[in-house]
Amino acid sequence: MAPILEMRGITKRFPGVVANDDITLSIQEGEIHALVGENGSGKSTLMNILYGLYHADAGEIVFRGRPTTISDARDAIELGLGMVFQHFMLVDTLTVAENVILGAEPAKLRFVDYRTAVERVEALARDYGLAVDARAKVSDISVGQQQRVEILKALYRNAKVLILDEPTAVLTPQETEELFDVLKNLRGQGTTIVFITHKIKEVLAISDRVSVLRRGRLEGTRDTAETSHRELAEMVVGREVLLRVEKTPATPGETVASVAGLTVRDRRGGVLVNDVSLEVRRGEVLGIAGVEGNGQQPLVEAITGLLRPESGEITLHGQPIHGLGPMAIKKRRVSYIPEDRHKRGLILDYSVADNLILGLHSEAPFVERYLFRNAKEIAEHAEKLVREYDIRPPNPRQIVRTFSGGNQQKVVVAREFSRNPEFLVCSQPTRGLDIGAIEFIHEEIIRQRDQGTAVLLVSAELDEILSLSDTIGVMYGGRIVAVMPAQESDERRLGYLMLGGDPDTAEGAHLDTPAS
Amino acid sequence: MIPQQASLTSRDVLVPVFSVVLALLAGSVFILIVGENPITAYGVLFRESFGSVRNIAATLQRATPLVFTGLAVAFAFRCGLFNIGAEGQLYVGAMVAAIIGVSLTGLPRLIHLPLAVVAGMLAGGVWAFVPGILKAKLGVHEVINTIMMNFIAYFLTDYLVTGPFHGGRWAPETDRVADTATLARLFPPTRLNGGIIIAVAAIAVIYVILWKTRIGYEIRAVGFNPTAAEYGGISVSRNMVLAMVLSGACASLAGVEQVLGVHGRFIQRFSPDLGFVGIAVALLGKNHPVGVLLAAILFGALRTGGAAMDRLTDVPRELIVIIQAMIIMFVAADELTRSLLRRRRPV
Structure with a gap:
């Protein structure tokens, strides 16, 4: 098959860095082409050049065999390129249909023909298997559905090549699965897809070919079927990586932090954390697995003094700390890696x-x-x-x-x-990071544990929980629904519990329910 | 260039300077419409504001109160607060300074003058404390409350100056403050007075607070990112109140200087919008104490030179208002201004 799109010798310099260094990339028509690389490897810059948001210092873009200049997003759209950004460009207060047609509204006598719009959007959604309610307000639908609206926007403008910038970063595992189905469906109907990510698992799961960028240069392009997780990981970081954290068995000591019967409510009285009890011992990592939004964040914010719990006890070496402010708790040698580094x-x-x-x-x-x-x-x-x-x-x-x-x-x-904390709370410590940084932070967490720190690790990444924890708890619907030693857990059982499975019937499990 | 804090980046300097140039160019169109030669008119403007030591002194005198109000707005802004209440704060500060200056007699200057100044600052601080605490505890937007406090200040001082503290003359003003409470004139016959020394000190103090102390670290942290500040154990509400109080105290010095150094008494509604021009000064000065000083001098010069231009040419002094407005427009629309800059010097 002929390449639909080629970027030849693209170079882009910013003051002090070469973001793209002589990159030549060829995208075949009808393929899913993954673009991987660490943060700052030049993926986004390259795609922004393609979409006309940046201008290359050197190189050319060839579309269907013809050299073209793309000077702004309008040129890109006209060529048939569609971009789904990591941060959605949607108007929350408008409906799905209104968002999709924005800027290209069907009109009758110069008034927006809303009925036609809804019909067209519904037809489009049906054709491509993108289940979403065209009349729903964007603020009322889930993040996964919002992403579909972004895809619909591109398709509505006749996108032949769809570029998705880290589309899974904001999705739950379930939504990711659904997105992959949608992408396969689109490919089946002839759409070409460029999929930017730094998760190698996803590359292997979805792409036909993969190109790896490192420090602004193209490391190489492979057929996905002929490469491996290990090879790609090496290409991404430029050396061999440990895919599993090396650690010795834990030697837990006395209880450092304990939470008993903790309940946290939001302002409207909804229960965020429901009667949670847990204990973290010296020299041990207690991992809390769970799909995000099941009370993990309010739990750690209550422990670190940022949220006031409604009831329950939090103690550190037997001394109550609930009701103290964040500063007072910090001074008791509690360290906290917050889940959102930009906000907190x-x-x-x-x-x-x-x-x-x-x-x-x-x-x-x-x-x-x-x-x-x-x-x-x-x-x-x-x-x-x-x-x-x-x-x-x-x-x-x-x-x-x-x-x-x-x-x-x-x-x-x-x-x-x-x-030198005595109690370390880590919430999603490696979110959005590349392999090199993840590896580094994992090693540091284990080093803390080995120095005798009590570690509470909250993460939505099962790999992270499984490779770092000594004891694993699962949080669902504001409760800790199960606690088990790490060696007795695996991805399947945790996944079952995270999605609300009944702990008593989890196959082969003899699970401790927490003392309440 | 690597952005670093506490220093002004090239963008922070270039945009304001270029905005001033653009505003003067736009102003020259109006001068042409009036039928004057822009070069002649601007020549007069420049000569009368900087052309002699005496003119420079007059310019600095006009700049003094703007330094205080500009610093006040800039300081609050560093904490993420928009203090539009400098006008009200300077009125209550001026009134309290006048009351102390008029009512107390027989004190040595070394006690009387500082007492009047400090009392004025306290009054301004209290005036700003009210919107500060309402914002911190109840989340009421400070813009609304500082504006409302302005009106309370106008009418309260209206009452005081025409009622209990009305002076002996047939005018809405107090008696003259005692000699021991006045800020000495530094360069007669201009009205440049000791207030300029307080202004320079205020610039230094605000600079040190913002970048050299724990308080400034906390206030700026709250201004940049209140949720991260909270995470870092910084009390958002306490720092908001503190920033407002210090801002109000600083703004009130503008009124104190007008009373003790310029008019010698409190005159009803004496301020030519000093508090509001302070917003423009802070904006042009990029909320940096040194920038505020330069912007205040520029605005002072426009006022001094504008009066002369009105007298000596056919250009009315209202042109100054147009130029000021243009400067603000270009600074506020800094994307536009920067794109004009880029076009002139292609990269």
């Missing part, structure tokens, strides 16, 4: 050095005479941690916003881990 974990407009003292900023030695910042101590602290945690670029004075996701997370990890 970092002040993006602060320098690395200033982020590395967040929470310690009012303590000696960073403050002297009670009021004045000690610039020398702050800088030395930062230089030490930047070196120890290999934060790149190694410039403590640079603002964090300009760093890649992995290095931003390293800033959070460096700050929280370097305080």
Whole structure:
């Protein structure tokens, strides 16, 4: 088959970096082509060039054999390119149909013909198997459905090549499955798909061919059927990777943190966390598995003092800490990697050095005479941690916003881990990170455990839970529905429980239900 | 260039400077419509504001209160708060300073003057505390409350200056403040007074608070990202209240300076919108103390030179208002201004 789209010798420089270095990429008509690479490897830049949002410094784009210039998104749409961004471009207050037709409205006598719009959108949704209610308001539908609206938008504009930028980052495992079905369906009907991701499992599950980018260069293109997880992982990081964290069996000591009968409600009285009890021991990782939104976040926010629980007890070495503020809890050597580093974990407009003292900023030695910042101590602290945690670029004075996701997370990890915590709470610690960074953070968590820290790990990634935890709890509907030793669990059983399966009938399981 | 904090980036400097140039160009169109030569008119404007030591002193005198109100707005903004209440805060500050200045006599200057200044600052701080606490505890938007507090300040001072503290003359003003409470004139016959020294000190103090102290770290953290600040153990509500109080105290110094250094008394509705022009000054100064100083001097110069231009040419002083408005427009539409910049110097 002929390539529908070729990018030849694409080079794009930004001040200080070459984001794309002489990349030549060829997309066959009707294939699902995966584009993988770590954060900052140049995937998004390349696609933004294709979609006319950036302009290449060198190279050309060839569409169906003809060299073309794409100077803005309108050119791209006219050629038949459709882009689904990671952050959706939808108007929440409009309906699905209204969003789809926005900018290309069917009109009768210069008025928008809403009925025709709904019909067309429904027909399109039916043809491509994209189940979504055309009359529903976008704010009322799930994230997975919103993504379908984005795909419909592209199809409505006759997209022949659909580019999806990390489409699974926002989806639950179930929704990911559904998306894959949709993509296969689209391929069956002749649509070409470019699928950007950094999850190799997904590449293997969905793509026909895969291209790997590393540090702005094309590492190579493979037929998916002829490559392996290991080969792709090596191409992505440029060296051999440990796919499983190496660790010795845990030697748990006394209980450090315990939660008993904890209940958290939202402002409207809905139960977020329902009578949860758990214990974390010295030198042990307690993993909490669960589909996101089942109360994990309110649980950790209650433990770290950001949310006030309605009832229940949280103790640290037997001392109650519930009702204390985040600062008081921090001072008891509790460290916390929050799930959302942009919202909670970092002040993006602060320098690395200033982020590395967040929470310690009012303590000696960073403050002297009670009021004045000690610039020398702050800088030395930062230089030490930047070196120890290999934060790149190694410039403590640079603002964090300009760093890649992995290095931003390293800033959070460096700050929280370097305080020698007794109790470490990690919530989705590797979300959105590339393999290299995930590996690094996993090793650091195990190192903390081995130093005798009690670790509570909350993650929606089963791999992460299974490879790091010594004890595993499953959270569903605000409750911990089961707790078991890690060696007695596997992906299938956890998956069953996470989706609301009955713990008593889980096959082959002899599960401890938590004491309540 | 790597963006670093506490220093102004090239964009922070280029956009305001270029905005001023564009505004002057746009202003020249109006000058042509009036039938004058823009070069002549701007020549007069420049000469009369910077052309002699005396003119410079006059410009600095006009700039002084704008430094205070500009700093006030910029400081609150660093905490994510929009203080539109500088006008009200400076009125209550001015009134309290006048009351102390008029009512107390026989005190040495070393006590009387600082007492009047500090009392004025306290009044402004209290005035800003109200919207601050309402925002922090109840989430009521500070823009609404600072505006409403402005009106309370207008009418409260209207009452005080025509009632209990009405002076002996047939005018809505207090008596002259005692000599021991006045800010000395530094360069007669201009009205440049000791207030400029307080203004320079205020710039230094605000700079140090923002970037050299724990308080500034917390206030800026709240301004950038309140949820991350909370995570870091920083009390969002306490810092919001603190930022408003300090902002109000700073704004009130503009009124204090007008009373103790310029008019020598509280005059009803004396302020030519100093508090509101402060918003423009903060905007043009990119909320940086040094930027605020430069912007205040520019606006002071426009006022000084504008009056002369009105007198010596056919261009009315209203042109100054047009230029000020244009500057704000170009700074606010900084995307537009930057795209114009790019076009002039292709990369």
